[in-house]
Amino acid sequence: MPRPARVSPEKILAAAAAEFAERGYAGARVDRIARRARVNKAMLYYHFASKQGLYRTLLRQVFGAIATQLQAIAATESLDPAAKLxxxxxxxxxxxxxxxxxxxxxxxxxxxxxxxxxxxxxxALAAVPAAFAAILRPGIANGAFREMHPIAAYFTTIAPILMFVASGPVRTQIVSRKHVQLPGSPLTTDAFLADLTTSLQRAFAAAPVRQKRS
Amino acid sequence: MPRPARVSPEKILAAAAAEFAERGYAGARVDRIARRARVNKAMLYYHFASKQGLYRTLLRQVFGAIATQLQAIAATESLDPAAKLxxxxxxxxxxxxxxxxxxxxxxxxxxxxxxxxxxxxxxALAAVPAAFAAILRPGIANGAFREMHPIAAYFTTIAPILMFVASGPVRTQIVSRKHVQLPGSPLTTDAFLADLTTSLQRAFAAAPVRQKRS
DNA sequence: GTCTATACCCTGATAGAC
DNA sequence: GTCTATCAGGGTATAGAC
Known part of the structure; x- marks a missing residue:
């Protein structure tokens, strides 16, 4: 039988995700998380032992979710290395x-x-680069990708994505000020990802036999 | 005449840099900054109006310093595009x-x-991507680099560097635990930078006329 | 310029009724 | 399970002596 719908913990986790993302662990306020989740603060402490406990539970979930998705890609045998990337x-x-x-x-x-x-x-955090390494491994093994360290490839791939998206608010603030500019025209996330994909395919591809320009 | 050596503000700024880097703005403690700088807390408030004022002064300095260095590279005419990168x-x-x-x-x-x-x-923060864009511009203009958005190139370059270096402590913590692994052998910063340099040169180079493998 | 002492607020956490 | 009331500790900031 379906266990009674305990909506509180999920709502609290969702509110905590927003609060911790916006303010960080130290900047997050338990009061604010409770208010965002529309539960009483005592209720929050009833479900989660402490601010730290809530934080850890949340992060385990967050990291676990993304690692699972990457593992699924790694396990898809029908994709060739470039397609997996x-x-x-x-x-x-x-x-x-x-x-x-x-x-x-x-x-x-x-x-x-x-x-x-x-x-x-x-x-849970370490599972993310591990899954990413599993995605690249066959490509490196069969020569489609060049020899490279999995951790190097990992940071080269995800750091730009994370920083570009996370920097949305700062970039908006910068552009909204008079007398302060950012180079180039406004860049959408989709356009950025398209450019990054091009960069990564070239960066990771096995060295062409000969590639000379003068 | 040389103004009396006011060592305090510089020491405070240095201590603040360490504290804010380790804990973030919200997590940083003014008491701790004062103790690290070996000055009295009242002295800190004498030189800087507030925690926020100290933070802003510090960041203006930090961003300014790196932007200046990148501007110097952009202005060095003897370097070709790849060398500038x-x-x-x-x-x-x-x-x-x-x-x-x-x-x-x-x-x-x-x-x-x-x-x-x-x-x-x-x-001051916006000056960093601006300087980086100035470094790439001639290469894009003369066809050494492919067409790309300066902001995309900026994040593709600096995000991996920043995240790899900043993640040193987490990676150490992960590796130090039993039953938790990171893929590959330990990766030094130098090795990472060498790999990243390779990736970026390939990622940004103008498309070779023909580059086929079967 | 430098230090001690302290005001005052905010925050995480709990007690205890319902 | 849910809520109100409250506490103890720690945080920024300042007053005022020297």
């Missing part, structure tokens, strides 16, 4: 579109050095 | 090595959406 970027993009808080949380956790995380949450 | 990456790397706090602060400010910044500080 494109699929990884596209999947990241779709996931971010549906979960706007993801980039900021990832960036903040990197900057925080994993201070607020326990072993289990760190493991 | 390599020089930009190398300069970023050297600057980060000398100022370890830089990547975390940049990441955090992106995630924070520029909330704590005033117009002047935002302008």
């Amino acid at each position: 494109d699929a990884a970027v596209a999947t990241l993009a779709v996931h971010i579109e549906a979960h706007r808080y993801f980039p900021s949380i990832m960036l903040r956790e990197v900057a925080d050095g994993g201070t607020h995380l326990d072993a289990e949450t760190l493991a | 390599d020089a930009a990456v190398a300069t970023l790397a050297v600057h980060i090595e000398a100022h370890r706090y830089f990547p975390s602060i940049m990441l955090r400010e992106v995630a924070d959406g520029g909330t704590h910044l005033d117009a002047e500080t935002l302008a």
Whole structure:
């Protein structure tokens, strides 16, 4: 039988995601999370032991979700290496579109050095580069991609996506000021991703036998 | 005549850089900054009006310093486009090595959406991509690089550098746990930068006339 | 310019009724 | 499970002596 719909924990997690993404762990306020979730603060502490406990639970979920999606791509045997790389970027993009808080949380956790995380949450975080490495591995093995370190490829791929999306608000603020400019015309996320995809395919492709220009 | 050596403000700024990098704006403690700088907290408020004022002054300096270095590369006429790109990456790397706090602060400010910044500080931040765009411009103009949006190229270049370096602590924490792994062997910053340089040269180079493999 | 002491607010967390 | 009331600790900032 379907367990009684405990809507509170899910609503709290959703509110926490938004709050932690906007303010970071230290800047987040438990009061604000409770208000956003429309639950009483005592209720929040009833479901989650503490601010830290809530944070860890949230991050385990966030990292787990994205790792699972990347693992699915790695396991799809019908895709050739280049298609898998494109699929990884596209999947990241779709996931971010549906979960706007993801980039900021990832960036903040990197900057925080994993201070607020326990072993289990760190493991969930580590699953993300592991899944990405699994996506690239066949391509490197069969010579479609050049020899490269999986961690290097990982950061070369996801860092631009995360930072571009997360920087949306700053870029908006900069452009909205008089006398301050950003080079080039406004750049949409789709256009950015298209450009990045081109860059990554060229960056990772096995070196052409001869490629000379004078 | 040389103005009396006011060592305090510089020491405070240095301490603030470390504290804000490690904890972020919200997580930073004025007490701790004062203690790190070995000055009294009242002294800190004497030189800087507030925590926010200190933060803005620091960031203006941080962003200004890196923008200046990139502008110098852009202005060096003896370098060809590919060399300028390599020089930009190398300069970023050297600057980060000398100022370890830089990547975390940049990441955090992106995630924070520029909330704590005033117009002047935002302008200093905007000068960084502007300088980078100036580095690439001649290469795009003369056909050495492919057509690409300067902002796309900017994030494709600096995001990996910033995130790789800033993620040092998390990666260390992950690896230090039993039962949690990161793919590949340990990756040094130098090896990462070498790989990234290769990736970027290929990513930005004008499309070779023909590059086919079957 | 430098320091001590302190005001005052905010925040995470809990007690205890219902 | 849900809510009100409240506390203890720690945070920014300043007053005022030297």
